[in-house]
Amino acid sequence: MTTPVFAVVGHPNKGKSSVVSTLAHDDSVAIAARAGTTVVCREYPMKIDGELIYTLVDTPGFQRARKVWDWLQVQQVTAAEHRAAVERFVAQHRETGEFPDECELLTPVLEGAGILYVVDGSLPYGPEYEAEMEILRWTGQPSLALINRIGSEDHVEQWKAALRQYFQVVRVFDAVNAPFAARLDLLRAFGQLEQDWAPALDRAVEILESERARQQSRAARAIGEMLADVLSESTTRHLSTGDDPKAYHDALEQKFMQKLRDRERRGRVAVEEVYDQHIVERSEVDVELLDSDLFSTDDWYFWGLNRRQLVTAGATSGAVVGGALDVALGGATFLLGTAIGAAVGGATAAFGGARLTQIKVLTLPLGGLLLQCGPIRHENFPYVVLGRALHHHRVLSGRTHADRTTLTLAEEAATGLGQIDTDTRKSLDAIFRRLREGAAAHEVCDELAAAVGAILAAE
Secondary structure: OOOOEEEEEEOOOOOHHHHHHHHHOOOOOOOOOOOOOOOOOEEEEEEEOOEEEEEEEEOOOOOOHHHHHHHHHHOOOOHHHHHHHHHHHHHHHHHHOOOHHHHHHHHHHHOOOEEEEEEEOOOOOOOHHHHHHHHHHHHOOOEEEEEEOOOOOOOHHHHHHHHOOOOOEEEEOOOOOOOHHHHHHHHHHHHHHOHHHHHHHHHHHHHHHHHHHHHHHHHHHHHHHHHHHHHHOOEEEEEOOOOOHHHHHHHHHHHHHHHHHHHHHHHHHHHHHHOOOOOOOOOHHHOOOOOOOOOOHHHHHHHOOOHHHHHHHHHHHHHHHHHHHHHHOOOOOOOHHHHHHHHHHHHHHHHOOOOOOOEEEEEOOOOOEEEEEOOOOOOOHHHHHHHHHHHHHHHHHOOOOOOOOOOOOOHHHOOOOOOOOHHHHHHHHHHHHHHHOOOOHHHHHHHHHHHHHHHHHHO
16 A cells, blocks of 8 residues: 655745644644745654654745746657656756755655645735646646635635646645644545555545544543542641641642642643644743633633533532431421522522632641641532633644644633533533542542543534
């Protein structure tokens, strides 16, 4: 089975390197706004679990295509000799050092690479591009044109009309924002152009889809572990018997909150690594990775449950307590315990009534005191942490490796928890209740990962 090689070619500064970075899933590809960033060909193999599924070649842009085309036309050869003429051009001018960019970009094509010709659909079509397309057509290699819109103007239809005269397949492809499905569709399209490549590209699509599912599973595990740790975390401080515990409350609480922020941040990094996003940039104002702080309760109804959902969750928790009271009294309350517990639980969950963090003062057997801050027991806190994690995953999993902008996780673009089915919500409620009752993080990690995985799969 032949492993396909694609040479990404075109005019300078039209997004060729961005196409390579996105399709190779490689954020090491140099991308810059100035023309001429790529001066020599460089191969970017796409490997998954050590298996090479295709290779992208980043090439310099055409610099003197019109003069190259003039040289070829003078040869006065038949169509059967077009490729040989291009080979003679490269051989002759590589020796003299003339046309270095054209010789460099044509070499992988003449060695058998398929052609991905990239143009900027935000700029008008012009006849200067026809020399490039004629040269590429003379090579006789399978070719596909990509219309990459870099700016705000739209000249896509004009480009389509011109490109269809030179290329078997023409696609609009946003190199920076292309969805995962669009990338797979592009591979399938190339498989239709070259029969020898079809099995390899079908295999590539299959591998990429399987890898995507594995990434989603690993991300769910990373989020689940982060959730379990955050919800079971506490911070302690030893004091002497004569120390005033209140004097240490604020410092202990701040230390505790910072530990949770740090754990949430490590969870973000773990998810980014799952998707091979190694150079995600963040500005100083994005230190928390989200515009609102984890402990800003003003935003909790956005990231977590809304008031109606929270009353329901709190009522369920309260009903358990009230039901235990009914049993203890042998049913003498006629199930009023359940009703009262539900009412109190729902109201407390929705409207607060207690500090987010509570500090316990414990007396040690050998003398001294132990201050303990956490874990946080508020019913909405787990859903806030989960909602923020899901939003980060949505943004990151759709991000291409060509996107070098600062990772922005603003609330305006978020959907909070989104839609979670009833069974998953029940599972989460049960897990969070167990954590509030003192279950250790490692006891619930598998269940949390499964619940988060169901949410990610549904999205």
